[in-house]
Amino acid sequence: MDSISTASLHAVYLLFSGDKELWNIISISFSVSLRAILFAAPLAVLIAFAMAYHRFFGRRVLIYVFNTLLSVPAVIIGLTLYIIFSRNGPLGDLKLLFTQDAMIIGQFILCMPLILIMSHTTFQSSDRRIWETARTLGATRIQAMLTVMYEIRFGLLAALIAGFGRIIAEVGCSMMIGGNILHYTRNIPTAIALETSKGDFSQGIALGIVLLVMAMVLNLSLSLLQGRGEVV
Amino acid sequence: MTTFNITFKDLNKSFNQHLLFNIPELTIESGRCCLLSGINGSGKSTLLKIMAGLETPNNAEIYYKNIKLDWKSACKQIHKKIIYLHQTPLMFDASVADNIKYGMRKQGYSRNKIQESVKMALQWADLEHLKDNNARLLSGGEKQRVALARAYVLSPEILLFDEAFSNLDTQGRTRIFEQICKLKDEGVGIILTSHELAHNTSLTEHHMHLENTHLKIFSKENNIEHFNNIKTPELILVNA
Numbered sequence: 001m002d003s004i005s006t007a008s009l010h011a012v013y014l015l016f017s018g019d020k021e022l023w024n025i026i027s028i029s030f031s032v033s034l035r036a037i038l039f040a041a042p043l044a045v046l047i048a049f050a051m052a053y054h055r056f057f058g059r060r061v062l063i064y065v066f067n068t069l070l071s072v073p074a075v076i077i078g079l080t081l082y083i084i085f086s087r088n089g090p091l092g093d094l095k096l097l098f099t100q101d102a103m104i105i106g107q108f109i110l111c112m113p114l115i116l117i118m119s120h121t122t123f124q125s126s127d128r129r130i131w132e133t134a135r136t137l138g139a140t141r142i143q144a145m146l147t148v149m150y151e152i153r154f155g156l157l158a159a160l161i162a163g164f165g166r167i168i169a170e171v172g173c174s175m176m177i178g179g180n181i182l183h184y185t186r187n188i189p190t191a192i193a194l195e196t197s198k199g200d201f202s203q204g205i206a207l208g209i210v211l212l213v214m215a216m217v218l219n220l221s222l223s224l225l226q227g228r229g230e231v232v
Numbered sequence: 233m234t235t236f237n238i239t240f241k242d243l244n245k246s247f248n249q250h251l252l253f254n255i256p257e258l259t260i261e262s263g264r265c266c267l268l269s270g271i272n273g274s275g276k277s278t279l280l281k282i283m284a285g286l287e288t289p290n291n292a293e294i295y296y297k298n299i300k301l302d303w304k305s306a307c308k309q310i311h312k313k314i315i316y317l318h319q320t321p322l323m324f325d326a327s328v329a330d331n332i333k334y335g336m337r338k339q340g341y342s343r344n345k346i347q348e349s350v351k352m353a354l355q356w357a358d359l360e361h362l363k364d365n366n367a368r369l370l371s372g373g374e375k376q377r378v379a380l381a382r383a384y385v386l387s388p389e390i391l392l393f394d395e396a397f398s399n400l401d402t403q404g405r406t407r408i409f410e411q412i413c414k415l416k417d418e419g420v421g422i423i424l425t426s427h428e429l430a431h432n433t434s435l436t437e438h439h440m441h442l443e444n445t446h447l448k449i450f451s452k453e454n455n456i457e458h459f460n461n462i463k464t465p466e467l468i469l470v471n472a
Binding site: 129130132133134135136137138139140143147150151 | 284285286311312316322334
């Protein structure tokens with residue numbers, strides 16, 4: 001019990017003393033995950049919109065594929081990418097293994113289906129009159145699409161937050177294709193796993209606090225944006 | 233003033249291989265008021281949505297200024313001139329004024345022109361006192377007036393009302409009816425749908441009835457008896 005309280009106190013000290021190593025891990029984590037979200041979100045939301053508002057060949061297959069991808073464990077995606085990016089793999093020449101770019105690709109594959117399926121559900125439950133009203137009032141297809149997105153913004157924002165939550169705390173894929181290299185590919189979850197296995201809890205607790213605070217801030221922001229959350 | 237008109241030939245629409253309607257020829261034009269009737273599920277709303285370019289027909293030849301247009305080009309013309317109003321209007325999550333500004337903003341009008349037109353439209357629809365309120369929180373009748381003002385600022389050639397009176401109380405019906413009369417006087421073409429035979433012989437010059445995939449068209453000039461034998465909105469208003 002004593003060791004846990006000492007570790008917790010040390011964790012708080014590490015956070016507030018501006019420990020370089022700790023904040024470097026935090027910055028790598030956020031930089032990689034934010035870049036992954038930045039690439040994944042627009043694509044996912046656009047595909048989700050197309051699937052909800054347009055009929056095209058293969059639409060149902062696409063929904064099935066993304067639903068399946070949603071339930072693929074992170075470690076399987078990590079393993080697949082490891083094989084692809086390893087020296088003898090089909091994309092070995094790109095020398096992406098154990099780089100931040102590989103981690104971004106892994107996290108992109110992890111969060112894209114989640115954002116896409118959640119956005120698709122949000123689009124599906126949106127009122128078609130939004131699109132029709134926008135179009136009949138002279139909005140172009142792109143303007144009408146942006147109007148629909150604005151009207152269902154809270155649902156889309158929740159999809160983004162869920163996607164970000166999935167990758168910021170993901171360990172399997174980052175560990176396998178990032179390699180957990182200090183100051184380069186070590187992020188919050190891989191650092192927590194490593195320090196805990198070494199029996200050094202203070203850094204793990206400090207990083208855990210960061211993840212918890214982040215989750216609270218994101219959800220609080222969403223709640224504040226949603227207002228009273230009533231149906232109008 | 234030149235009359236806007238658009239003609240649909242061989243217009244047909246099916247859902248799941250079930251033919252909804254097949255119309256050999258249909259011309260809609262500005263300055264005229266027409267009632268479109270038919271029982272529930274006869275395809276009135278679908279026909280209006282096709283006219284508004286919101287629904288794609290299975291087949292149609294479209295002529296605008298005597299030139300045959302493909303569906304995409306026709307939609308470009310239609311979206312500038314024809315506005316469809318839903319039975320229950322959708323309000324964007326914004327103020328009444330912003331809802332009215334929506335179409336003008338999207339069509340690239342100048343800020344001054346937008347301000348001027350919105351002010352006029354608010355007066356026209358008697359909505360000045362509500363301009364800063366969130367449009368979603370208004371009553372059904374007020375929403376219908378916002379929807380009308382939102383269309384009015386865009387100076388449409390034709391307005392398509394899908395069951396414009398169905399969700400309104402007597403007072404609301406009277407107000408919307410008066411505004412439709414004003415629009416007609418300004419030369420706007422009006423098409424109203426109703427599953428009741430609730431139309432006004434002084435307002436409508438044409439009656440289109442959709443039944444068993446066919447559209448029957450009666451004009452007042454040739455079928456005055458037909459118009460005299462149907463209930464008028466005054467009667468509906470009194471009975472409501």
